[in-house]
Amino acid sequence: MEGKGFTEEQEALVVKSWNEMKKNSQELGLKFFKKILEIAPAAQQLFSFLKDSTVPLEENPKLKPHAMAVFVMTCESAVQLRKAGKVTVRESNLKRLGATHFKAGVAAEHFEVTKLALLETIKEAVPEMWSPAMKNAWEEAHDQLAEAIKSEMKPSD
Template sequence: MDSKKKNAGELGLKFFLRTFESAPSPKKPFSFLKDSDVPLEQDPNLKPHAVISLLWATMSTLELKDFTEEQEALVVKSWSAMKKNASELGLKFFLKIFEIAPSAQKLFSFLRDSTVPVEQNPKLKPHAMSVFIMTCESAVQLRKAGKVTVRESSLKKLGATHFKYGVVDEHFEVTKFALLETIKEAVPEMWSPEMKEAWGQAYDQLVAAIKTEMKPTS
């Protein structure tokens, strides 16, 4: 961790440049990049932002906070409102991921050689719904279970699958952004900074658990 802190400026900038190289459209959420007329790596606002993001991501992985009763209530309330539309929201969630990072489609075997538009692929909607439900229910159960639990799967299997298909930190970050945006749009009247923090923290804990199992199967 100390070496990462020392090199946080370069590592953070490298992390963001890799993200933008593989998926240029993630620049859209950053207001300071939209109208910039200098090369990306020379933008004076990018490096400080990248440093903060890298340190935050590293610390959140190493020192995951306790999931509070208040956070649980926010997650449970919003999931109860979303659950009936899980199929549509799951698809929306995945389409947001692919909009931000089109190259992520290559991670899914059923999309690689598909000849139909991605939103019409018959295998995408059930897969997206399954992942969305798993992610949300993991968040709902987090405090009472005292650990990350996943539906109809195991962390070991999830970790091995993510390892096999070459999932990297940038993919997790894009997915987090897409998840939070999907939830925000699904329950706009409930959305708040506190709810964003609750869902973000639950997602970070799920990712941390998956990462511990990201190794080849024996």
């Protein structure tokens, strides 16, 4: 997963916005997940800890840590993309992510939902910074991470 499509300008936009969002990553992670579920309510069935949950999302004890971890990993991966030249999630984590997504029944098109949710979350988090260029930078970063995960979406060994 080469980061060749990720320019210095894109990197600067991603880094600047992530630096601003980092301090609110728990809250933003939750917003990100709520947006995913607003866009695609059926996605709730893809998460073992949400599947049969009867409590409101905000009260689900496993959602906040999971949402924050996913949001932080996505953003940290984006920040490192140009410097590393590729998605920097450790290979073992990438394999685990791929296997987990595969096992949960995640399909390639589900990543379009996460992209939309991510972009909306960032736009709301840093409205004064938001621009078409920033949107493109985050789209590129998301797509490269999504491709890296999709490439590992197969049954675990």
